[in-house]
Structure formats: structure tokens, C-alpha cells
Amino acid sequence: MNDHETQRIVTIQMGSQANDTPRTARHPTECLAEDWLAFLGHRWNALILWHLANGPMRYGELRDALPGITPKVLSERLAGLTGRLLILRTVSNGFPRETSYQLTPQGSTLGPIVLRLYDWAEENAARI
Amino acid sequence: MNDHETQRIVTIQMGSQANDTPRTARHPTECLAEDWLAFLGHRWNALILWHLANGPMRYGELRDALPGITPKVLSERLAGLTGRLLILRTVSNGFPRETSYQLTPQGSTLGPIVLRLYDWAEENAARI
């Protein structure tokens, strides 16, 4: 199993650098914002949330909405987002299988924040 | 060189991306927020901005304030932040040389946004 998207609890503000927690893909961080920025900075993650903001989507729909993403990476991202409780996975028991993903309440609250960043970028840094 | 650039057509309302811009991110993105998330998600970047929020700091001060960072990486980050006009670099002509970094107006406006993410994380995702 490939899990370079493990979760972890980070101490807020210069906590003791406890290494007893499972390490994440990158490096131990002390700041929650830093940690989430790293997570959201991973490719596709923010985009997936963006798409799901309009309502639930199936795996195939997401794949089609994200041209260039590979099934492996899409699975990884969905698992990561699910693990962080930003999205919810629902599987039907029919055939063919239908898996649906939708934002959790927490995932929804994240949208406006990213939106702010987007607005800021448009205003202040549209051209780098 | 990596030439298997998949062409993507997603248009979320993106800022046109100049190809001559120093792409610090791993991949070309179409969304400004996505791009900035990737940038800010790079290790140390947000933390450097955080530290500079309290006022100008010298290279050595930053290095000491960021335990574990190597001079190379610190230079890279400072260059990246400078290139994106988030911080300003000032060099004195004395000896020994004194280089000072401070937030630009744009860099300052970014702070509150990251703060929002921090608050969100504390509320909704403190324990993953």
C-alpha cells in the first residue's frame, strides 16, 4: 500500500517536536497553517475541492474534470482528502459500482478561504 | 527536460501565465490560487513571511529563527519571495555586509489570509 499521505497531529506554535507521531510525506511542521498549506499545495487537491463545491461527483466525473490526472494520483488525492475529513466517500452497492464524493462541512468551510487567496492573487499578484 | 506536458483545458477563470516567469511550482497550473498554494506550501515560505511580519530581519536572524534550514534553502526561499514581490531585500554597503529583508505591502496583505487558514485549522481540523 502506498501511503505517503499519512495524517498527523501537529502541535500549534513551537510545540515540542515530538517525533512519536507518524511522519507525513514531507517534513514535520510546527504550524497548522504551514501543514495545511503544504497539503493544499499538493497538485490537484485544491482543484478537487473546487469541483466538489458544486455538488457530489463520481470518480469518473472527477477524472474527466481533471484532464491529465492519472487514476493512481486521483485515488491518492481522494484518500488524502477523505482522511483529512474534507470530503466524504459514498459507495453504492449496485452494479456497476457507483462511488460518490462530496464535501464535508469542513471541506465546505475551506472553500471561502481559498477563494480569498484567489482574490488576493488577482489583485496583488496577478502578474509575477 | 520534461516534455510530456499534458495539455489541460480547464479554465476556472485563470490569470494568464507568462511562460518566462520563474515557475517555482512543480507544474503549470491554471488557477492563481492553486499556484500560490503550491508556492506557499513549499517548506519555510509561510514561516518566513510569518517571522517578517514583526519587522525587518537580517539573513542571520532568519536563519536562527528557522532551526534546521540550510543556507542554500534559505537563499532560495528569500529569492523566491523576493521574486514574487512579497519581501524586499536591502543591502548595506558597510562591512561586514548587512542584508535585511522586510515585507512588501503585498507581502503584508498575504498575512491575514494565511491567518484565516490557521484559524480554520484550529477550529475544524485541529485533530485529523
Next chain:
DNA sequence: CCGAATCCTACATGATACTG
């Protein structure tokens, strides 16, 4: 004091093929 120049490794991402 403030970096630049090398070298190195882990990880993030992708390509491709295959399965319940």
C-alpha cells in the same frame, strides 16, 4: 556576515497495465 557551488536522497508525480 551572507551567501554560492556541489553533491545527494527522498518524495511527488506520472505512465501503463491490470483487476473486482
Next chain:
DNA sequence: CAGTATCATGTAGGATTCGG
């Protein structure tokens, strides 16, 4: 349809050393 399993590769981030 909704994913795994392998395999490959660029690059981010770090260790170390040297220079102005």
C-alpha cells in the same frame, strides 16, 4: 466503473564546503 500494482523520473529539499 472504480480503482490497484508496477515502474520510471524530475525535483524539492538538505548536507557540506567554499568564497567575497
